[in-house]
Amino acid sequence: MSEHFDVHGGARLTGEVEVVGAKNSVLKLMAAALLAEGTTTITNCPRILDVPLMADVLRSVGCHVEIDDDVVRITTPAELSHEASSGAMSKLRASVCVLGPLVGKLKKAVVALPGGDAIGSRPLDMHQNGLRKLGATSAIEHGCVVAQAEGLHGAQIWLDFPSVGATENILMAAVLAEGTTVIDNAAREPEIADIAAMLGEMGAKISGAGTSTLTVEGVAELKPTEHRVIGDRIVGATWAFAAAMTRGDVTVTGVDPHHLELVLEKLRLAGAEVTTYDGKGFRVRQPERPQSVDFVTLPYPGFATDLQPFAVALSSVSDGTSMITENVYEARFRFIEEMVRLGADARTDGHHAVVRGVEQLSSAPVWASDIRAGAGLVLAGLCADGITEVWDVFHIDRGYPHFVENLNRLGARIDRVGTSGPEGG
Numbered sequence: 001m002s003e004h005f006d007v008h009g010g011a012r013l014t015g016e017v018e019v020v021g022a023k024n025s026v027l028k029l030m031a032a033a034l035l036a037e038g039t040t041t042i043t044n045c046p047r048i049l050d051v052p053l054m055a056d057v058l059r060s061v062g063c064h065v066e067i068d069d070d071v072v073r074i075t076t077p078a079e080l081s082h083e084a085s086s087g088a089m090s091k092l093r094a095s096v097c098v099l100g101p102l103v104g105k106l107k108k109a110v111v112a113l114p115g116g117d118a119i120g121s122r123p124l125d126m127h128q129n130g131l132r133k134l135g136a137t138s139a140i141e142h143g144c145v146v147a148q149a150e151g152l153h154g155a156q157i158w159l160d161f162p163s164v165g166a167t168e169n170i171l172m173a174a175v176l177a178e179g180t181t182v183i184d185n186a187a188r189e190p191e192i193a194d195i196a197a198m199l200g201e202m203g204a205k206i207s208g209a210g211t212s213t214l215t216v217e218g219v220a221e222l223k224p225t226e227h228r229v230i231g232d233r234i235v236g237a238t239w240a241f242a243a244a245m246t247r248g249d250v251t252v253t254g255v256d257p258h259h260l261e262l263v264l265e266k267l268r269l270a271g272a273e274v275t276t277y278d279g280k281g282f283r284v285r286q287p288e289r290p291q292s293v294d295f296v297t298l299p300y301p302g303f304a305t306d307l308q309p310f311a312v313a314l315s316s317v318s319d320g321t322s323m324i325t326e327n328v329y330e331a332r333f334r335f336i337e338e339m340v341r342l343g344a345d346a347r348t349d350g351h352h353a354v355v356r357g358v359e360q361l362s363s364a365p366v367w368a369s370d371i372r373a374g375a376g377l378v379l380a381g382l383c384a385d386g387i388t389e390v391w392d393v394f395h396i397d398r399g400y401p402h403f404v405e406n407l408n409r410l411g412a413r414i415d416r417v418g419t420s421g422p423e424g425g
């Protein structure tokens, strides 16, 4: 039986909410555990569906994985398989992140092509080109990425675009390559810095993490470690937008406000009063109806494409007209069709959307197409009259731990209807 959320409109969110580890970090840290024989422990892990899916991917190559509340323990055996073909591969994008570690450690990998959110074309050319520069061959065969090398050597690699996934895969292969690798135009996301930090604790030699030039001195082997995942800036930003949209007052802990500087600045421009607590969290108070603001998505430190649905949702209830430009994933504007069902005055033209704010949205049945679009529809439902049904909520469960419980604790009224998901059981 499929599930949906009944979202009651008219809530004003107030109170405190804690954010746990980042989805887009933990899954890659789990893959990095493949690089060291023995038991790696990862703490502050979010309780989301993608973590057990990634555990299945690691089990498929021979690891033993235990998930104990917010702690994940991965034991990597001496004999690891180079074939990652678990059914879970097709369910999440991050599964492709086993490619770099397997090539680094075993010098060969057969990795089923990943799945994940339907947000537009997601090729792997930069991942493959990077591995080729390190000395591997790489091809797509029978639905798998196949890579093989006699030995890996350091190289100078320029990425066409600062791709998060390509940076991670090349980094995780390069740590065990012979010699020095320089990755230029590397992604600068905080999650990349988190992986580099964990690899450093494992014995890797990496400098420049968090900048666009990563330098890696290859080492012969890595040892297991214990690492705490950084707080999820995308989830933290979701609560910030929720506060602004509902004219609420929400304090968010467990996330570094430096990771959200541009987001919080945009909310200030929309009229929010924002207070930051160094390294710990922030508070967003929205006394009046938000003012319209323009948004442009770009790689970090630009405005994250993952937050674009929230920018659209906020604009749809703001005073004035906003222009939203999507530069990373073209299909993310599918979300706008669902917003129009809720009475948003929005239209798209190529990479741009124009949204004219309305006083109140109007409840309707709507369908989540990916994690962030799903969460954006729930926030929009809070600003609609009546009860908005949000369908296909399994997407939301992939990325947000205790989503409904957290919102209800902040004063929303949302009911999960249907079989119980990870929050219920």
Ligand code: UD1
Pocket (backbone or CB within 6 Å): 024, 093, 094, 121, 122, 123, 124, 125, 126, 127, 128, 161, 162, 163, 164, 165, 166, 299, 304, 305, 306, 328, 329
């Ligand atoms: C990650 C995040 C995703 C986020 C995205 C951008 C995970 C699991 N997912 O996805 O939530 O929206 O970063 O911040 O961490 N590209 C190519 N060739 C490649 C690789 C990428 O053309 O080989 C393009 C993509 O089509 C896209 C852009 O580069 O247009 C950015 O992709 P990338 O940064 O790689 O995103 P992901 O790592 O897949």
